[in-house]
Amino acid sequence: MRKQQLRILAIIVFIFGVITSGALSTSAQVEQVPTAGISINGKIVNGINPIIIDGVYYLPFVQLAKILGYNSIKFEEKTLTYEVTDGSTAIRTTMGGTQAKKGNEYVNIKAPRWINNTAYISLHAGGAIFNTYITFNKSNGSIQVQKPAQQYVVHSGDSLWNISRLHHTTVDDLKKANNLTSNIIKDGQILKLPDGGTPKEMEPVKEHEPVKNKNQTSVAAQRQKVLEVAKKYIGAGYKFGATLAEAPKLFDCSSYTQLVFQQVGISIPRVSRDQASKGTTVTNLQAGDLMFFTIKDSYSDGRVAHVGIYMGDGSMIHASTSLGVAITKNVMQNSYWSKNYLFSKRVIQ
Structure with a gap:
């Protein structure tokens, strides 16, 4: 019994180490960039302070959540987990985790990072969990938000089936909207979300x-x-x-x-x-x-x-x-x- 308890403890310690190493990595190259205007459907609504980690743009998670209307925010310090809601759906994400929970469904994302006691989330991950499409406009240095999303950026671990489930459509409609002849998709691929009719979550x-x-x-x-x-x-x-x-x-x-x-x-x-x-x-x-x-x-x-x-x-x-x-x-x-x-x-x- 004692050996089994020690084995379980060792596994927990290992998992925690993996999670925190992804969340707190100090070896990452972090680049500060100027405050950016954030625009929703072409209208500047606020400013935000992005950073670049290993060449990827990240946004402050709490700041982004509030801009998008997710004003109810809870933070679990021990696990570095946030739960936010706009009143429609509760979203949970943990620093270093590669899946976020949206209602009772799981979304594959690039792991959020914890830097200088601040949570950061990539543009693609923010888009996936908040049902938006977020990009960086190099010409004026702004963050552009399409709300609601008409496009979805594929993340590692995604399949057409889980993307269709998240957006309450079908695999066939996704393939048709994107002229796909197979079910193969790759990380970073941009998919158009079907616009025929109104999907309904039943x-x-x-x-x-x-x-x-x-x-x-x-x-x-x-x-x-x-x-x-x-x-x-x-x-x-x-x-x-x-x-x-x-x-x-x-x-x-x-x-x-x-x-x-x-x-x-x-x-x-x-x-x-x-x-x-x-x-x-x-x-x-x-x-x-x-x-x-x-x-x-x-x-x-x-x-x-x-x-x-x-x-x-x-x-x-x-x-x-x-x-x-x-x-x-x-x-x-x-x-x-x-x-x-x-x-x-x-x-x-």
Whole structure:
């Protein structure tokens, strides 16, 4: 038993050494470059401080995350791991790791680096995890961000299958969009993402995970209470990746629904994609059901990107980017929300 414990300890130490050597390597050639303007879809939105490591451009991870709206940021110092969210999907990445976790899926990336107590991520890796396409413009020294991504840079370990899964398309559509005659792809290859139609993430509709419900009142009373609590916050502002500490002044869509249900004694996860895995899929909606949507203008991967609470009369109360917490009447007749609708889940039952 003692030998087995020592063997396990040795393996852990070895793995940690491999990870930290990739994250903290001091032998890398690091070149400081001037502060760059960062442009999203052709519009300068901020400045950022890139560096060059062994000839590859890297950006400060936290700075990039905030610029892209991932304002909820947690850091695990022991493992050098960041978890960030914009309210739609939680992303986890560890310094030196060659895979990042995006929701419940894994993305192959060039390992993020930890230099001078700052996390840096390559342009390609930043694009892969944030559903953007990021390039450096040599002519003016700026960082260009295409959001949502229309292109994807292949990383070591990628296959057409996992790229198609990440973007909720098919291998055949990827091959067709890129005139590929085989499934062979290589590191650094730029693939065009299919633009035919709107991809939709429907995987969570199949998941029926139960929720923790401490409320002892009737189902009808719980539904009524959810609506009462939800209405209290009408007029509150919107912020991508808003933290619970910023409530009740600021919400994103999922921090709003989480807080509302929490105050009724029902526990649901923090982000909309995870909330979509809870409860039971329904088509005959009742008050208190959660409605889920994609947002094509923000995410080309068709992900669950927005959540609201059905009010029982055709309306939805939600935290929207344009209005903050507000009521959208006749939501399924609304030209915008109806075309982006995915499915609904019932967590009060």
